[in-house]
Structures are given as structure tokens and as C-alpha cells.
Amino acid sequence: MKKNDELIVLEIMEQRGVLFNEAQKTRVHNLRQGYKGELEFKKWYDSHCNKRWIFVGDYWFEFKARMQADSILISPRQWILIDTKYYDAAFEYKNDVCYINNVAQEKNIFDSVKEKTRRLAGIAAKVDTRIQVRPVVVFIHENCHTTFDASLTVEAIQRTQLARFFNSIRVVDEMPDSLLQKVMSQLEFYRRPYGFPVDALKPEGFEYVRAGTRCGGCGGFNVEKNRSGLSCKKCGRHESLQEVVYKHAYELRYLFYHHPEMVTVNNLYRLMNGTISLKTIRKHMNTNFVLKRQSNIWYYEINI
Ligand SMILES: [Zn+2]
Known part of the structure; x- marks a missing residue:
């Protein structure tokens, strides 16, 4: 469910x-x-x-x-x-x-x-x-x-x-x-769609967001980067870089629910506090999502 x-x-x-x-x-x-x-x-x-x-x-x-x-x-x-x-x-x-x-x-x-x-x-x-x-x-x-x-x-x-x-x-x-x-x-x-408005962040709210990379298992920030991906110091879960990028892209998408154009390489880099390089982020995003353009912003389309 x-x-x-x-x-x-x-x-x-x-x-x-x-x-x-x-x-x-x-x-x-x-x-x-x-x-x-x-x-x-x-x-x-x-x-x-x-x-x-x-x-x-x-x-x-x-x-x-x-x-x-x-x-x-x-x-x-x-x-x-x-x-x-x-x-x-x-x-x-x-x-x-x-x-x-x-x-x-x-x-x-x-x-x-x-x-x-x-x-x-x-x-x-x-x-x-x-x-x-x-x-x-x-x-x-x-x-x-x-x-x-x-x-x-x-x-x-x-x-x-x-x-x-x-x-x-x-x-x-x-x-x-x-x-x-x-x-x-x-x-x-x-049947009707969910009946409440979603009270999500506006783009200017980004400065209040705690940046960092979170574990996909326990949600904690206590993760360590190694060659093959990320390991959680708290619950021991290991995730590949691809999984981590993918999961944070969704997180960004939900966080700025009414602003799909926020899912950019730079914003992901910022959300993850620089844990993963821009180049790696771009590589995995290109594999998983379609790049779209809205005026002068290039962003990845994530349908939720
Ligand atoms: Zn964990």
C-alpha cells in the first residue's frame, strides 16, 4: 500500500x-x-x-x-x-x-x-x-x-x-x-485523486533544507562513501551510486512537489552536499530520466 x-x-x-x-x-x-x-x-x-x-x-x-x-x-x-x-x-x-x-x-x-x-x-x-x-x-x-x-x-x-x-x-x-x-x-x-493540497517547498526554501546524503534504509545521514557506493554506519546498508542518485532525485522531486523543474544536476549536487560528483550525477540521471527544457533551465522529468 x-x-x-x-x-x-x-x-x-x-x-x-x-x-x-x-x-x-x-x-x-x-x-x-x-x-x-x-x-x-x-x-x-x-x-x-x-x-x-x-x-x-x-x-x-x-x-x-x-x-x-x-x-x-x-x-x-x-x-x-x-x-x-x-x-x-x-x-x-x-x-x-x-x-x-x-x-x-x-x-x-x-x-x-x-x-x-x-x-x-x-x-x-x-x-x-x-x-x-x-x-x-x-x-x-x-x-x-x-x-x-x-x-x-x-x-x-x-x-x-x-x-x-x-x-x-x-x-x-x-x-x-x-x-x-x-x-x-x-x-x-x-474515484477521485487524493483530497488534500500538498504543502511542499518553494524553490526559495532550498536554503533551509538540510543538505546531505541519506541512507535508503534507515534514512539517516551517517553514510560513508567508498569505491562501489555508499555504506550506512548506522544500519549497515550498502547502496550503489546509481541507487543513491536515483533515490535523491526522487527526494528532490517530492520536496519541491509543485516545481518539477527543480530536478537538475546542480540541485542534486547541492542536496547531497557534494558527496557525489556532478559528472557521476549527470551520468546516472541521463541513464534513468528524460532531460527537459523549461526556458533556460534543463531538468530531468520525473513523474510522480
Ligand atoms: Zn541506514
Whole structure:
């Protein structure tokens, strides 16, 4: 499951020391928790679920309003909308209010789940009006303990109940190919691109970026150059120069998300703090990417 572009950009900014404000820090934290939750659920699906259930992950759609479904399990007569919460905390639901570590939350997460369910049911009905959409909220963090009172009307489970959940949906009809095609074409029809603007750097922000060459494994800056490439002093990973150049080119591309023309040999040299020569950078960039021209700037085109 791929991270969304916003998270990729913010994590690079964080690692390069250019996350400027608290809002960005909170945002990257929330996005990362959301991503971990989705990833964790996918792992459970892979190891515990009857594969007759078709998995659809991170689905952005617009059906009267724009929304995102973390995961959907699809069978001929039932779609299960999975909303994962990755709270490393105690969660309580009492008299229609959510509490995280005893602090009342303004937002009722179950209301948005109900709305998503209604919208998704609208899409399901385009396939077959008999399809039921069943929402399940999964509190997937291993440290999350949940308590619910009778006011809760949405199915909610915690991690320790997941094995039982997958067991309970073990028996399911097989999806005929023709129906699967119909489902996928409806989902595609309502699919929309990621719903948030990506808050990336402008070219003049380059001066605040921490320059240096980073390890492709642990992301640390503690790398050593040798004849065949780069070795990480922290995790021991070895990478060829070609890999290093390629990876940093992508990093530069994401960092200046709205400025593809920033991917130049000189900027890469600057980002890597001169670790690799201009000549070597140029050689590897020419092998991997197409050179483009925008007014008087030559840059390498990287599609993300
Ligand atoms: Zn490393």
C-alpha cells in the first residue's frame, strides 16, 4: 500500500529539517498514524482473511461529497467498509461522545463513518441494489483499549477481536468475474485523486533544507562513501551510486512537489552536499530520466 504524496513530502521535509510549524507537525503525525493503521489492517487481511473477499485500500471517491475509505472488503452481496483508528490511547464512547484518554473529543468519528457508509451504499446500489454496506471501525493499535456504552450504533472492534472477525466472515460466496468487473468499473467511475493540497517547498526554501546524503534504509545521514557506493554506519546498508542518485532525485522531486523543474544536476549536487560528483550525477540521471527544457533551465522529468 503506497503512502499518499502528502505524507511522502512531509516526511522528507521533516527529515530534512524544514517542517516549519506546529500544524505541519501535527499533520504529518496524523497522516503517519492513519497510514500505519491501514497498513496494519492490510497485514491482517493478508494473513487471516478468506481471499474471496476482494480488498480495496485507500479509496478516495466522490458521491455527492468527497470522502476516503481506508479499506473495503468486497463480496457479491456485502461490502464491508473498514475504518481503522491507530490510537495509542484509551478510547471511550459514552452518551454519543468520544473520549481519548478521558478527554472529550469535538468530533464524533462514528458520524463520519455513518456518512461514508451511506455514500458508499449509493455506489454499491449502482452495481446491485441488494448489496449491503456494513461499516466496521477497527481500533488497531495494540495499546488501544476501548469501552463503549449502548449509545454506539456502529460496529466497533479492537485488535484482539480481529481474528474472530475474520473467522466470522470466513464463509462467503465467490465473486463472479462479470460482477467483479462491474464493481471495479463503478469504483473507478467515482474515484477521485487524493483530497488534500500538498504543502511542499518553494524553490526559495532550498536554503533551509538540510543538505546531505541519506541512507535508503534507515534514512539517516551517517553514510560513508567508498569505491562501489555508499555504506550506512548506522544500519549497515550498502547502496550503489546509481541507487543513491536515483533515490535523491526522487527526494528532490517530492520536496519541491509543485516545481518539477527543480530536478537538475546542480540541485542534486547541492542536496547531497557534494558527496557525489556532478559528472557521476549527470551520468546516472541521463541513464534513468528524460532531460527537459523549461526556458533556460534543463531538468530531468520525473513523474510522480
Ligand atoms: Zn541506514
